[in-house]
Amino acid sequence: xxxxxxxxxxxxxxxxxxxxxxxxxxxxxxxxxxxxxxxxxxxxxxxxxxxxxxxxxxxxxxxxxxxxxxxxxxxxxxxxxxxxxxxxxxxxxxxxxxxxxxxxxxxxxxxxxxxxxxxxxxxxxxxxxxxxxxxxxxxxxxxxxxxxxxxxxxxxxxxxxxxxxxxxxxxxxxxxxxxxxxxxxxxxxxxxx
Numbered sequence: 001x002x003x004x005x006x007x008x009x010x011x012x013x014x015x016x017x018x019x020x021x022x023x024x025x026x027x028x029x030x031x032x033x034x035x036x037x038x039x040x041x042x043x044x045x046x047x048x049x050x051x052x053x054x055x056x057x058x059x060x061x062x063x064x065x066x067x068x069x070x071x072x073x074x075x076x077x078x079x080x081x082x083x084x085x086x087x088x089x090x091x092x093x094x095x096x097x098x099x100x101x102x103x104x105x106x107x108x109x110x111x112x113x114x115x116x117x118x119x120x121x122x123x124x125x126x127x128x129x130x131x132x133x134x135x136x137x138x139x140x141x142x143x144x145x146x147x148x149x150x151x152x153x154x155x156x157x158x159x160x161x162x163x164x165x166x167x168x169x170x171x172x173x174x175x176x177x178x179x180x181x182x183x184x185x186x187x188x189x190x191x192x193x
Contacts, residue, residue, distance in 0.1 A: 010111035017103045024096055030084065033091035040098045056097065063093040125179060136171060140164065 007015075027033070067089045071082055113119040 008111055008114070010107040010109075011115075013103060013107050014112045017099075020099065021096060024092060024099070027092075028088060030088050030091060033088065033095050036095045037091060037098070040095065040102060043102070044098070056101070059097045060090075060094060063090050121183075125183075129175060129179075132175065133168070133171070136168075140167070 067086050070089075071086050074080070074082060110120060110123060113123060
């Protein structure tokens with residue numbers, strides 16, 4: 001009897017998503033991306049999904065900043081201002097982001113990779129670490145707020161960020177040791193002895 005590969009709905013949607021993202025990277029038509037942007041925008045309005053989340057704002061800001069720097073340098077080198085490229089690049093990034101957000105809000109990443117138990121274990125660990133660090137980050141800021149700590153100048157901001165990064169690395173090292181012991185006890189080995 002032949003082994004039949006069964007693909008669930010999340011895996012099918014994920015495969016279609018990958019194909020569409022692949023085509024998005026090769027299409028250079030502003031009208032196409034404007035159309036897709038408005039279709040996704042209308043879909044999110046109809047289904048009352050939040051459109052401008054903090055991550056969307058960061059993606060838009062980063063995209064505009066990156067493309068602006070590129071265009072300025074290109075202008076100084078070639079004396080040619082490529083406004084069309086600026087709009088095309090930013091529309092592509094925004095459409096890919098919105099489409100990714102739309103797809104991943106409708107599928108379960110665990111169901112996509114349910115064919116491999118190792119990937120499920122890895123995803124569980126990754127999500128556990130993300131949630132742990134989110135909690136740590138929020139608790140750290142709650143402590144600072146309760147103590148009335150205010151960041152006033154650039155020197156204090158740099159000092160604060162350096163402490164925070166140092167604490168994250170300490171926590172990362174501690175968590176990694178704990179996770180590696182847990183994984184080794186279950187038969188996963190991260191290093192050769």
